[in-house]
Amino acid sequence: MTVPPSLPSWATPKTVGGPPAPDSPLDRQYGAFVGRRWPAYRRKFAPFFADARFQPTWNWAAALSVPVGALWFLYRKLYLPFVFFTMAPGFVFRMLWEGDLPMREVPNPIDPAGPPLPILTRDAALVMLGVVLSAAVLAGGTANFLLFRRASAAIRVVAPRAPDAEGALALLRRIGGTSWRAVLIGFAVLMFLQLLGGRAGAA
Incomplete structure (x- = not known):
């Protein structure tokens, strides 16, 4: 009887053991990291x-x-994915056009007597839309996994170093959870950079 060849390591499932039992220590740790939406993310994970x-x-x-x-991603304190998904669409778009963006001028709707406004051509705008939609699909398809990996890594690092179970939960809440402050700061920075880019383009 021929024995089938064994699967390579990358094709072998790395079983974790299923979701933690409700209200178990591990379940409480994930709940502390994820926050009040842990019941929903428990199903997603x-x-x-x-x-x-x-x-x-x-x-x-x-x-x-x-x-x-x-x-x-900022809201969930996933800072590296935030940088990637913020910068990647613009970077890919500029690569497609080799840095020379096709622009056309339209009348200024606020000041018709003023200088015209430069905007992307119709074809370039469609390409940009496709790039952004592709990035959105990639983000939507990977977000839960990225959050799971960060939660798992935090539990592995934090829990053994905490003085007790309650201390571990407190640390996980501080490291994880959500942050509207990060969202507001990130949004302000993006608006500032966009304003600078608009002024540089006008100059």
């Missing part, structure tokens, strides 16, 4: 508890935030 490798899931909030600056 179920595929990762069964197999810790990446699997596409869907997060509408993350996907819809990409056109306005990927602010969901």
Whole structure:
């Protein structure tokens, strides 16, 4: 009888053991990190508890935030993904046009007698829309996994170093959770950079 070849390590499921039992110590740790929406994310994380490798899931909030600056990632304190999903669409778009953006001029609706406003051509605007939608799909498909990985890493690092169970939960709440302050700061920075870019283009 021929024995089938063994699967390579990257194709072998890395079983975590399923979702933690409700109100178990691990469940409380994830709940402390994720916050009040842990019951919803507990269902979203179920595929990762069964197999810790990446699997596409869907997060509408993350996907819809990409056109306005990927602010969901800031809200969830996922700072590196925020930088990636904020910068990647513009970077890819400029690469497609080799840095020379096709522009056309239109009358200024606020001051018709003033200088015309430069905007993207119709074809360039459609390409930009496609790039942003692609980034939104990528963000929506990876957001839950990125949050799961960060929560798991925080639990592995923080829990063993805390003096007791309550101390671990307090630290996880501080590291995880959400931050409207980060959203407001990020939005202000994006608006400032956009204003600078607009002034530089006008000059």
